[in-house]
Amino acid sequence: MRSNVPSDAVDVSDVQGLVRFGFGHLTEACYLLLRIRDAASARAWLTAALPLVSTAVKLPQKPSTAMQVAFTVSGLRAIGVGDEVVSGFSAEFVSGMAGDQSRSRRLGDIGANAPDGWEWGGPGSEPDVLVILLADVGMLEDWRRQVESGSFHDGFETLACLPTSNLHNNEPFGFRDGISQPDIDWPRQRTPGTTELTYTNIVALGEFLLGYPNEYGKYTDRPLLDPLEEYADYLLSAEDDPSRKDLCRNGTYLVIRQLEQDVRGFWRFADQAAKSDPKERLRLAEAMVGREIGGDPLAPLNPSAIPGVDYVPGAPSNCFTYDQDPEATRCPFGAHLRRANPRNVDLPGRPAWFLSRWLRMLGWGIKSFRDDALASTRFHRILRRGREYGPGLGIEDALRQEPANDPKRGLNFVCLNANISRGFEFVQGAWLMSTTFNGLNDENDPVLGNAAAAGDCPYTGNFSIPRVGAPPQVLAGMQQVVTVRGGAYFFLPSLSALRYFCRRPTQTR
Amino acid sequence: MVAPIEPSKLGALRNLLLSMNSRPGEADPHNTLVPFGEFETLHFARFVILDDQTTADYEAYGLPKPFYPLSLAFMGDFDGDYDAFVQALCQHAGAGLRRIFSHCAGYDPNADLARWLREREHRPSTYFFDWRGRTVRQLLEEKELHLALASYLRQNPELATRPALEVRDRLRQFVDKELAEGRIRLTPESTTPLAWRVRNTMHLILVPLALLLATPLLLIYAPFYFFQLRRRENSDPEIVPRPNQDHVTKLAALEDHNVTNQFSAMGGLKPGLFRRLTGVFVLWIINYSTRHVFVRGRLARVLTIHSASWTFIDGGKRLFFASNYDGNLESYMDDFVNKVAFGLNVTFSNGLGYPKTRWLILDGAKNEQAFRYYIRRHELPTQVWYNAQAGLTNANLERNGRIRKGIDARAMTEEEARALVALL
Structure with missing residues (x-):
């Protein structure tokens, strides 16, 4: 049942801007990964820096700089949030991205991806705080100096500063990126039904912002505080329980992973598989990704418009789903795009009548092991906000002998979701890294995959491309071309929560 | 089979069970106690210590926390009949089983093992198996067939451009050769015993007949039933705290070492006869569907379950659920919530603390987060788990079966041949 609460408009001035904007016009950026050295100084810095934190308010003039602040679980503890409150955050967040071997196994963080080998975020190098700095061309250094002033250096130790580069909307392999994003229902007009039969790109606000109904019409579990607690009046009330204060309202979880991309390896593999035929090489690479290199989808366009997908x-x-490509002869079942967002609805076949719908729910009409094998997409959407790093490299250059000191390239993957387990972890674990995805086997994601053996299924290094009237073309011996170099789960608080953190007394006091 | 454990021997039993594993929670098929791999009719098996963490939930009804001795459950999914399997088990693993059961209360080393097991047998009220009649031998042979054909195609890439019927002919010739040279085997399906077929047909007819005869009574009772049901649904407490993190960590450590996972869970039924009888009736109906309808690779919309069983224990006061499924727990739970919530509701809503339902099938699991917490909290670590078809998902099994059918078929159209070739 939907909770009967008024759907008040969201106070976007309380939301950090990254939830609403990608800040694409700010082409310079870096990610500061910080350890809290001294809580009091850290809080003093945060108090002074609060006006610099960009909000989700649309400004008449685009800003020339932006800053965002997020905390890991150790960061919350270090800044003085009590254990009782911390334990109310989601279990994934409390445990951390690298905090549990079983999680690492599920996410594919094994072998070369294992947290033990991470540059940051692994055992002993978990950050407390993430500060994202964004700026116009040539302005980043000044902006960083300005932010790192006052008691910054007393409060924080810098673990790492992840640089970014501007590859003009392409990711390092050369593909156009960031085309598909969920359309967040800011006006709160969407009331998802139990069984949605139309694919829509509009997603309930509660999937990306805590404190609001999600796609199930429910409020995601989070810590609610006693209003009598010290400084709790800095916080907003919980919509679903107005007698409690909602530390997480207008906040969300931020997932970051540093993904190093072996651009040369990717194109060399495609080149070998194509016997150095440039057209075939491109076709194979595009099949792995699921898009043409310029960004157009391999799957045929939808005959009708999709809600929340704008024509630009x-x-x-x-504007596409995979309904027009059921045999995957246009876009392979295992292509990265098709894995990451299968664009399906709750009930395939879309039976309109009550009876046919129930028969369908009982499993009538399933003809093969691939009919209805997928989880419904709308419960597993993430908002991507990542940025590339390293210099660009064209295909021809990638195939040449690599120079000495070849610079590292990759993606600082960032995504936002209100439920890490149902969002990022599901997409990563049950879709991208899964060898059982959509009735496939012997393969996981051709781009992000770790090509690692999955239990007694030792041949994960395949990629199959279905063909019309012929056995699928199988690329064997896929190499791992993306390696995880670091990662962590952060909480991206609201402005009011940040103010609360500034006031929060340390536990030792 | 369920037997109470001698409390003083619990630690020793845990260690003994642990010694059977080669990976966390996964049995070594050749372990010396119960060499599961030697039983060629055995699909899955498990030992679970029924350590229910939720018995105190009865206090929500003002009832005292009931006492149940810790029990050991041993279960298997096998081809053929019970007696034959137990006999084979006692013959080949008698000593090991005796050693395990010597940790159980009232175990008598001189007792006849088969009888001892039979006396403690608990048949599931509902049992689902992905593909009735597909034996371990058959699925392993079909796996080899698929591997052989796939590698043949890899070695003969020129076939990719040939008409599908021609490809099929070549594949058939190849299979004939391999069969003749004994490199692969395709044992013809053994006939189902007549007695079993008669029993099954009787069941097929008698259950609807009984329901039909009882219809007038059921119709008269229905309004009262639903009145009672709705009253209870409105007042029954929901007990869905977040599961203890240590418990979750222990469970997760046993998962995702393979493409298939195990799942064991248990809980007490809500107090009173109403819920007990509802549970019995509902499972009886569902068992009819899993015996006669859902016998071809799917349980309603879910295509990833190999087997699932609902078993009453402790005189019907508690329910034990066990299943084997493909993929990770997140996607399994996702199927529960988004594909078969009504099925979960109708069975588990009679369990203590289950998220609130309406009319037995609505809401419940649709309260996604509460449901996940409920399930995880009731889940039990499976100490020993054996899977004869490791590495094979339901999708793989069905594909392999289709390939064999396509190879066996006498004649075929070009289109059918194309579909066959696309499977390889």
Whole structure:
């Protein structure tokens, strides 16, 4: 049942801007990974820096700088949030991305991806705080100096500063990126039904912002505080329980992973598989990704418009589902795009009548092991906010002998979701890294995959491309071309929660 | 089979069970106690210590926390009949089983093992098996067939451009050769025993007949039933705290070492006869569907379950659920919530503390987070788990079966041949 609470408009001035904007016009950026050295100084810095934190308010003039602040679980503890409150955050967040071997196994963080080998975020190098700095061309250094002033250096030790580069909307392999994003229902007009039969790109606000109903019409579990607690009046009330204060309202979880991309390895593999035929090489690479290199989808466009997908003149179309490609002869079942967002609905076949719907729910009409094998997409959407690092590299250059001191390239993957388990971890574990995805086997994601053996299924290094009237083309011996170099789960608080953190007395006091 | 454990021997039993594993929670098929791999009719097996963490939930009804001795459950999914399997088990693993059961209360080393097991047998009220009649031998042979054909195609890439019927002919010739040279085997399906078929047909007819005869009574009772049901649904307490993190960590450590996972869970039924009888009736109906309808690779919309069983224990006061499924727990739970919530509701809502349902099938699991907490909290670590078809998902098994059928078929259209070739 939906909770009967008024759907008040969201106070976007309380939400950090990254939830609403990608800040694409700010082409310079870096991610500061910090350890809290001294809580009092850290709080003093945060108090002074609060006005610099960008909000989700649309400004008449685009800003020339932006800053965002997020905390890991150790960061919350270090800044003085009590254990009782901390334990109310989601279990994944409390445990951390690298905090549990079983999680690492599920996420594919084994072998070369294992947290033991991470540059940051692994055992002993978990950050407390993430500060994201964004700026116009040439302004980042000044901006960083300005932010790192006052008691910053007394409060924090810098573990790492992840640089970014501007590859003009392409990711390092050369593909157009960031085309598909969920359309967040800011006006709170969407009331998802139990069984949605139409694919929509509009997603309930509660999937990306805590404190609001999600796609199930429920409020995601989070810590609610006694209003009588010290400084709790800095916080907003919980919509679903107005007698409690909601530390997480207008906040969300931020997942970051540093993904190093072996651009040369990717193109060399495609080149070998294509016997150095440039057209075939491109076709194979595009099949792995699921898009043309310029960004157009391999799957045929949808005959009708998709709610929440805007037509942007001159930009690659995002108006497609896989309904028009059931045999996957256009876009392979295992292509990265098709794994990451299968664009399906709650009940395939979309039976309109009550009886046919119930028969369908009882499993009638399933003809093969691939009919209805997928989880419904709308419960597993993430908002991507990542940025590339390292210099660009064209295909031809990638195939040449690599120079000495070849710079590292990759993606600082960032995504936002209100439920890490149902969002990032599901997409990563049950879809991308899964060898059982959609009736496939012997393969996981052709781009992000670790090509690692999965239990008694030792041949994960395949990629199959279905063909019309012929056995699928199978690329064997896929190499791992993306390696995880670091990662962590952060909480991206609201502005009011940040103010509360500034006031929070340390536990030792 | 369920037997209470002698409390003083619990630690020793845990260690003994641990010694059977080669990976966390996964049995070594050749372990010396119960060499599961030697039983060629055995699909899955498990030992679970029924250590229910939720018995105090009865206090929500103002009832005292009931006492149940810790028990050991041993279960298997096998081809053929019970007696034959137990006999084979006692013959080949008698000593090991005796050693395990010597940790159980009232175990008599001189007792006849088969009889001892039979006396403690608990048949599931509902049992689902993904593909009735597909034996371990058959699925392992079909796996080899698929591997052989796939590698043949890899070695003969020129076939990719040939008409599908021609490809099929070549594949058939290849299979004939391999069969003749004994490199692969395709044992013809053994006939189902007549007695079993008669029993099954009787069941097929008698259950609806009994229901039909009882219809007038059921119709008269229905309004009262639903009145009672709704009253209870409105007042029954929901007990869905977040599961203890240590418990979850222990469970997760046993998962995702393979493409298939095990799941064991238990809980007490809500107090009173109403819920007990509802549970019995509902499971009886569902068992009819799993015996006659859902016999071809799917349980309603879920295609990833190999087997699932609902078993009453402790005189019907508690329910034990066990299953084997493909993929990770997150996707399994996702199927529960988004594909078969009504099925979960109708069976588990008679369990203590289950998320609130309406009319037995609505809501419940749709309260996604509460449901996940409920399930995880009631889940039990499976100490020993054996899977004869490791590495094979339901999708793989069905594909392999289709390939064999396509190879066996006498004649075929070009289109059918194309579908066959696309499977390889």
